[in-house]
Amino acid sequence: MNKNLRKAIIAGNWKMNKNRAEAKTLIEELKPLVANAGCEVVICVPFTNLETALAATEGSNIKVGAENCHFAKSGAYTGEISADMLAEMGVEYVVIGHSERRQYFGETDTTVNLRTKAALEAGLKVILCVGEMLEDRENNITEELVALQTKIALKDVTKEQLKNVIIAYEPVWAIGTGKTATAQQANEVCSLIRATIEKVYDKEAADAMTIQYGGSMNAANAEELVAQPDVDGGLIGGASLKAEDFSIIVKAATNG
Numbered sequence: 001m002n003k004n005l006r007k008a009i010i011a012g013n014w015k016m017n018k019n020r021a022e023a024k025t026l027i028e029e030l031k032p033l034v035a036n037a038g039c040e041v042v043i044c045v046p047f048t049n050l051e052t053a054l055a056a057t058e059g060s061n062i063k064v065g066a067e068n069c070h071f072a073k074s075g076a077y078t079g080e081i082s083a084d085m086l087a088e089m090g091v092e093y094v095v096i097g098h099s100e101r102r103q104y105f106g107e108t109d110t111t112v113n114l115r116t117k118a119a120l121e122a123g124l125k126v127i128l129c130v131g132e133m134l135e136d137r138e139n140n141i142t143e144e145l146v147a148l149q150t151k152i153a154l155k156d157v158t159k160e161q162l163k164n165v166i167i168a169y170e171p172v173w174a175i176g177t178g179k180t181a182t183a184q185q186a187n188e189v190c191s192l193i194r195a196t197i198e199k200v201y202d203k204e205a206a207d208a209m210t211i212q213y214g215g216s217m218n219a220a221n222a223e224e225l226v227a228q229p230d231v232d233g234g235l236i237g238g239a240s241l242k243a244e245d246f247s248i249i250v251k252a253a254t255n256g
């Protein structure tokens, strides 16, 4: 319940959207709207927009993230991007283990753990995604599943490294569906993730951990979600593609 011990973060996950010109336009629109944000503001963009985003956000309060990275430092991994490559560009954040990576690209808890460790070793901040499918919720195994995903993803991550980890709870059934978890459901699972962190690390680490909610968060429902005691911001898909909507969510987190 110690919200003041941790940083609220609103992060946009642009997914596979926006070409370079569109990216620049969106960032220019966003900059003045979030200039006075009382929370951390991050945009996670496609690899092809990283350079544009880094240049356009220079001198502003908007931080830039990538949407994935590989676990190897370099080598024969055609089409992949290493954590070191991102860090060298000046990228600060990276999303790891998004459910779309797990569903469509064969990511497992084990590769999520490898990628998390590689990103942390490269000095990146990790937005680690966990969350259950609708079937898991219906089978009443959300609690066990999310605890398991969290534990495996963080295997061999030190307490010091954990300071650079943000966890995003994203129920898969709420992503891009317009079906948001209720504020109570979101808080329940975020609180459970915090309890898992306390078990694996300690209370200090759990109290300091930023835990976001993600899944159809928008300008209309953000305020209630981020006001929950264990919800420290959000990971926003669709609504992060519109400057006005994203800035309203940032404002909600500022107030929450």
Ligand code: 13P
Pocket: 013, 098, 170, 174, 175, 176, 177, 178, 214, 215, 216, 217, 235, 236, 237, 238, 239
């Ligand atoms: P939507 O906000 O579009 O539901 O996407 C959520 C998400 O997957 C963020 O990572």
